[in-house]
Amino acid sequence: MNEFSYSRATSLRDAVRSQDKSGKAKYLAGGQTLLPSIKQLLDAPERLIDLSGAGLDGIEVGRKTITIGAMTRHADVAASAQVREAIPALADLAGRIGDAQVRNRGTIGGSVANSDPAADYPAALIGLCAIVHTNARKIPAEKFFVGLFQNALKSGELITKVEFEIPTGAAYEKFANPASRYAIVGVFAASFDHVMRIGVTGAAHFAFRWAEAEGHGLGVKDLSNVSLDQSRFNSDLYASATYRAHLVRVLTLRAVSRL
Amino acid sequence: MQIRLTVNNTAHQLDVPDNTLLVEVLRGELALTGTHIGCDTSQCGACVVHVDGRSVKSCTMLAAQADGQEVTTIEGLADGESLHPMQEAFKNCHALQCGFCTPGMIMSAIDLAQRSPGLTEAEVRRGLEGNICRCTGYQNIVKAVLAGASGMKAAATS
Ligand SMILES: Cc1cc2nc3c(=O)[nH]c(=O)nc-3n(C[C@H](O)[C@H](O)[C@H](O)COP(=O)(O)OP(=O)(O)OC[C@H]3O[C@@H](n4cnc5c(N)ncnc54)[C@H](O)[C@@H]3O)c2cc1C
Ligand code: FES
Ligand code: FES
Numbered sequence: 341m342n343e344f345s346y347s348r349a350t351s352l353r354d355a356v357r358s359q360d361k362s363g364k365a366k367y368l369a370g371g372q373t374l375l376p377s378i379k380q381l382l383d384a385p386e387r388l389i390d391l392s393g394a395g396l397d398g399i400e401v402g403r404k405t406i407t408i409g410a411m412t413r414h415a416d417v418a419a420s421a422q423v424r425e426a427i428p429a430l431a432d433l434a435g436r437i438g439d440a441q442v443r444n445r446g447t448i449g450g451s452v453a454n455s456d457p458a459a460d461y462p463a464a465l466i467g468l469c470a471i472v473h474t475n476a477r478k479i480p481a482e483k484f485f486v487g488l489f490q491n492a493l494k495s496g497e498l499i500t501k502v503e504f505e506i507p508t509g510a511a512y513e514k515f516a517n518p519a520s521r522y523a524i525v526g527v528f529a530a531s532f533d534h535v536m537r538i539g540v541t542g543a544a545h546f547a548f549r550w551a552e553a554e555g556h557g558l559g560v561k562d563l564s565n566v567s568l569d570q571s572r573f574n575s576d577l578y579a580s581a582t583y584r585a586h587l588v589r590v591l592t593l594r595a596v597s598r599l
Numbered sequence: 600m601q602i603r604l605t606v607n608n609t610a611h612q613l614d615v616p617d618n619t620l621l622v623e624v625l626r627g628e629l630a631l632t633g634t635h636i637g638c639d640t641s642q643c644g645a646c647v648v649h650v651d652g653r654s655v656k657s658c659t660m661l662a663a664q665a666d667g668q669e670v671t672t673i674e675g676l677a678d679g680e681s682l683h684p685m686q687e688a689f690k691n692c693h694a695l696q697c698g699f700c701t702p703g704m705i706m707s708a709i710d711l712a713q714r715s716p717g718l719t720e721a722e723v724r725r726g727l728e729g730n731i732c733r734c735t736g737y738q739n740i741v742k743a744v745l746a747g748a749s750g751m752k753a754a755a756t757s
Contacts, residue, residue, distance in 0.1 A: 346600065346617040346663045368664075375620075375659050376641050388617075390664060415653075439729025440707065441644065444653045445660065520642075521728065 341379050348390040352500060356475050358389045359496040367391055367498060369411060369450030372442050396449065396500060401426055407473075407503045410449025418443065427468070429510035433460050433528070436514060438521055449499040452484075455491040455546060457574060458522035460514065461502075462547030466539025467528035468504040475500060481539075485546035507532050511598035513591040515542075517578055524579050525587040529595035531558060536599070538592055543584045545572045553592055558599055563589045602666040606631070607675030613662070621665050622646045622657035625672060633673040633702050637731070644730030647703040648672045654710035656729070673702035676709075684750030685709050685743075694743035696734035704730050704740060705747075712748035720745065 346368075349355035359365050365387035368374055377383040396411040401422045408417060417423055418435030437443055437451075437460050451461045452472060464470070465481035472479045475498045484492050493499070507530040514526040523542035530537045536558055538550040552567050553560070568588060573581035604611050606629060613628055625631045625648065637645030639658050646658040649671040676683035682690070685705050695701045704727065711726035712718060718726075723744045724737075732740060 341618050341620070343616070344618055346661060348663075348666075368661075371661065371664065372641065372659060375661070379639065388661075392664065439644075440711065440726055441647055441654050441656045441729045442641070444655050 342381070342384050344378070344385055344388055346388050346390065348392065349394045352394055352396065352475060352498070355389055355391055355394045356496065356498055358387075359498075365389055365496075367453075369447040369453075370413065370445035371450075372438070372446040373450065373454050373456070391449070391498075397447075399423060405503050405505055406430075407501050408448050409501045410452075410499045411447050412449075414438075414443035414446045414448070414451075415440070417448065426506050427504060427510055429512045429528070429530075430464055430468070430504065433464055433512040433514075433526075436460065436512075436516070436521070448502055452502060453491070453493060453499055455485055455489050456522070457488055457545055457547075458517070458524070458542045459547075460512075460523055460526055460541060463523070463526045463528035463539040463541035464504070464512065465502065466541075466547050466549050467510065467530045467537050468507060468539075469532075469537065470505070471503045472499055473501045473503060474498060481547075482549055485548070488545040490546070505532070507537075509599040511595040513595040513598075515587050515591060525584055525591055527588065527591040527595045529592065529599055531599045534558065536596065538595075540588055540592075543573055543588050544570075545574065550588070550592065558596065560593070560596060563593055600663060602662055604662070604665055604668065604670055606670045607672060615662050617661075617663060619662045620658055621648070621650075621660045621662045621670070624662040625657060625670070631672050631674050635699055635702060637699065637703075642731065643700070644703040644707060644727075645700055647706040647730065649706060649710060652710075652713075654707050671706075673705060676705070683709070684754050685712070685747035688743040688747030688750055689740075692739050692743035692746055694735065694739040700730060700732040700734075704732065708744040708747060709751070712744070712751050716752070718745060718748045 366385035368388040368390045396409045398409040400407045414434045414437045423431045470481040510530040512528045525542040528539040536554045541547040575581040635645035637643035641659045648657045651668045
């Protein structure tokens with residue numbers, strides 16, 4: 341593995357201060373994406389700043405929102421009594437990421453910052469009108485994911501927590517790659533009283549909101565003629581763009597039927 | 600860098616390069632070669648150990664990240680000559696052929712059994728998604744994990 345130096349930040353301020361403008365230092369969260377990327381020479385940071393001692397984990401439930409600290413592990417979100425009570429579909433989503441060992445290390449902040457087109461959390465962020473809190477500002481989910489592995493974070497900006505609106509109902513449907521268990525397509529549907537929200541991951545370069553389907557309301561039984569912009573859909577050895585579009589329609593109907 | 604690790608109840612102070620993986624310390628510095636490296640790409644689970652009681656892939660964790668924590672490897676399970684109930688179950692159920700995946704399977708299985716009392720077959724299959732076996736076809740592994748989980752419960756109540 342490439343050489344790099346390692347340090348453990350003791351607070352949020354310490355972590356941000358350890359960053360420099362060169363972009364050659366990187367935050368290390370669970371390491372479940374960053375360490376394999378370094379091994380495969382896809383990334384070559386000179387310094388890693390471990391966030392595990394910076395006090396960024398934990399789950400807080402408010403009256404209308406639930407807020408999850410950036411360093412909260414997938415396994416802890418899946419097992420959290422508070423999340424299971426407030427938004428069971430979110431706990432279900434976290435419990436279906438990768439495998440048990442990935443869930444024991446991987447974090448919500450790392451997953452969101454990585455902005456993998458096939459990651460699960462982004463669908464929930466869109467579906468639950470989430471706000472990404474950073475050390476500098478608050479970014480609405482719809483403005484956060486902007487391209488293939490690209491997001492609105494500036495160099496050195498650190499995600500501190502993610503705040504989700506508590507819906508009346510929600511469901512996550514995932515068509516998983518049988519080997520990696522990443523989402524070939526994942527749809528997170530949520531209802532807020534009678535208003536519906538649909539977040540889609542896996543299908544396109546980045547997670548998006550399928551607003552055209554939302555307009556058809558909770559009782560919708562057929563989405564085959566609803567428009568779906570496929571201009572930035574993924575096509576790879578697992579699924580063509582056309583097949584992914586088909587999956588988006590099928591999984592959305594399934595998710596909405598469970599609301 | 601200097602790190603402190605407690606491995607199988609023995610405290611160690613080690614000086615390792617910052618980019619050293621936990622699995623490299625276990626197999627290299629400490630000569631605990633029961634933890635295997637299969638893929639080295641986070642896929643196969645041959646390298647699973649417990650860090651502070653949780654199963655993790657030791658090829659996907661820096662030794663530095665484990666500084667100050669407790670690590671348990673396959674070598675730390677048996678009590679003298681008597682095997683851990685999960686090891687005993689793998690032996691009795693013929694849950695291995697070449698044995699390469701076995702240490703990782705057993706470490707994952709113990710974590711799973713500790714976390715889910717009243718484990719079902721479906722939960723075992725789901726819980727072992729991160730562990731790949733090229734030989735057995737999994738049937739006997741699933742049987743062994745169910746038997747091992749009962750064995751662990753019996754041992755805890757006796
Ligand atoms: C075998 C395997 C299967 C997987 N399957 C799935 C799956 O099915 N679904 C899924 O969604 N994911 C899956 N993953 C990815 C997993 O969820 C990772 O945990 C996640 O993508 C990255 O989180 P991390 O905490 O490990 O981050 P790291 O790997 O530590 O970091 C990832 C990136 O985010 C940056 N970063 C980390 N934290 C912050 C922060 N707070 N602020 C700013 N930047 C930050 C890092 O600098 C790095 O660039 C899988 C991974 C593996 C190895
Ligand atoms: S060697 Fe670690 S997962 Fe395969
Ligand atoms: S027994 Fe050979 S890989 Fe599992």
